[in-house]
Amino acid sequence: MTKSASHAWLDGKLVPWSDATIHISTEAVLRGENVFEGIRAYWNPDEGQLYAFRHADHIARLRQGAHIMRMAVPYSDEQIEAASLDLIRACGYRENIHYRPVVYFAEGELTHYLPSEIRTGFFILAFPMPSKPTIETGVKSCVSTWRRNSDMASPSRIKAGSNYHNSRLAYVEARLNGFGPPVMLNAAGKVAEGPGACIMIVRRGKLITPPVTADILESITRETVMELAERELGLTVVERDIDRSELYVCEEAFFCGSGAEVLPIASIDHYDIGGGKPGAITRQLQQIYFDVVRGKVEKYRHWLTPIYGAETARQAAE
Ligand SMILES: Cc1ncc(COP(=O)(O)O)c(C=O)c1O
Structure with a gap:
């Protein structure tokens, strides 16, 4: 398109x-x-x-x-x-x-x-x-053979167009192998992020996500989801390295990003996650996230910028 x-x-x-x-x-x-x-x-x-x-x-x-x-x-x-x-x-x-x-x-x-x-x-x-239809069903993911851009070479912290050659290689490889967005490891072999979104997993009820030093973009959705998980769901959120094998035994996993939103991961490398269906915590986080971004939760309206003037908005709503 x-x-x-x-x-x-x-x-x-x-x-x-x-x-x-x-x-x-x-x-x-x-x-x-x-x-x-x-x-x-x-x-x-x-x-x-x-x-x-x-x-x-x-x-x-x-x-x-x-x-x-x-x-x-x-x-x-x-x-x-x-x-x-x-x-x-x-x-x-x-x-x-x-x-x-x-x-x-x-x-x-x-x-x-x-x-x-x-x-x-x-x-x-x-x-x-x-939103993509996979927001409901979840995506089939895999671990990419490509490593995420290292801070020693082309920092993933910078949202530079040139960093997305790395993302593209990973996306296309995954697509050729019949997968949706892949998970990328960093040069140290720990989980970094997806090619266009951050990743979170749930293990023993805790929400776990790689730290900002794991060669990831300092994602605004990641920060948002961490705050909502703690404040609204009372979850413990842990920022720590994630091993590849933890992806195969976690209870839930999802990508998060402005474009990806809160995107459930149904399987990784053919290991079903949570029975291959979006998990309960992922669902709850999706619900809160979509309410917050649409302005339905008063206490988070400071994150929103209205595009239209009050008069135009009122007329459009009528
Ligand atoms: C590589 C990468 N990581 C993470 C994200 C998520 O960042 P944000 O939540 O700020 O959109 C994006 C963009 O959405 C991205 O391109």
């Missing part, structure tokens, strides 16, 4: 989709030099409102990644938020969407990073993104 939308936001302005182009000689095109975010916004039909989830936290992570890459983000947080909202409103979305702010290097050399040497550009894309 080729992605398209009515508009994109490119280097300071809203542009029609067909004008959203950058030159083939940019470092972004030649060497994949960009840092990006994937943020979801959820439609609340009762309120006629679209809520972006943890927008500010995503932009903070974008800045962190750009900082490590020595890329100077050319816009303020306020400008990025206004641009994101302008784009989504221009596209007129009234459904669940995914939007993607991207900071990129334009024409220059591989060694360039100073604003006087190379232009740093910025664009935003926004697309409809419904």
Whole structure:
């Protein structure tokens, strides 16, 4: 499926989709030099409102990644938020969407990073993104033969476009072997994450997830799920290394990420998990997560940014 939308936001302005182009000689095109975010916004039909989830936290992570890459983000947080909202409103979305702010290097050399040497550009894309049917059934996973990008080489902490070559190799291998998203181990042989989501398992009733030093992206959904598990379900959450063989004996397992949401894992390497069906804790976490992102839980509404003005939202709800 080729992605398209009515508009994109490119280097300071809203542009029609067909004008959203950058030159083939940019470092972004030649060497994949960009840092990006994937943020979801959820439609609340009762309120006629679209809520972006943890927008500010995503932009903070974008800045962190750009900082490590020595890329100077050319816009303020306020400008990025206004641009994101302008784009989504221009596209007129009234459904669940995914939007993607991207900071990129334009024409220059591989060694360039100073604003006087190379232009740093910025664009935003926004697309409809419904939940996948596997959110109900769970996915058949496997352990990839590919290792997750190491912090010693290409830190997974940075959501850099170039890091996703590693993800793609793992996804395609899993797909060729008849699996959904795989689990990736790090260079130390411990469980890291999926190619586009973090992983959590349940063992003896505790929720366990690899630490942020396990070559993972510092996932905002991971943090969200950990907080909801502790505060709302009273679960003990443990951040520690996970061995591959623990995946085969855990009671439940799921991926979590903005795109993946809370995605149950039904089996790994043909070992059924929890009888091959989403487990009770996974189900409860899904329920709370989906309520929170849609603005149904008052105490977590500080994580939401309404896209439409109150008047537009009221009219849409009528
Ligand atoms: C490699 C990788 N890990 C983890 C995640 C989850 O991060 P977040 O919850 O911030 O979306 C993502 C993106 O969704 C990802 O691409």
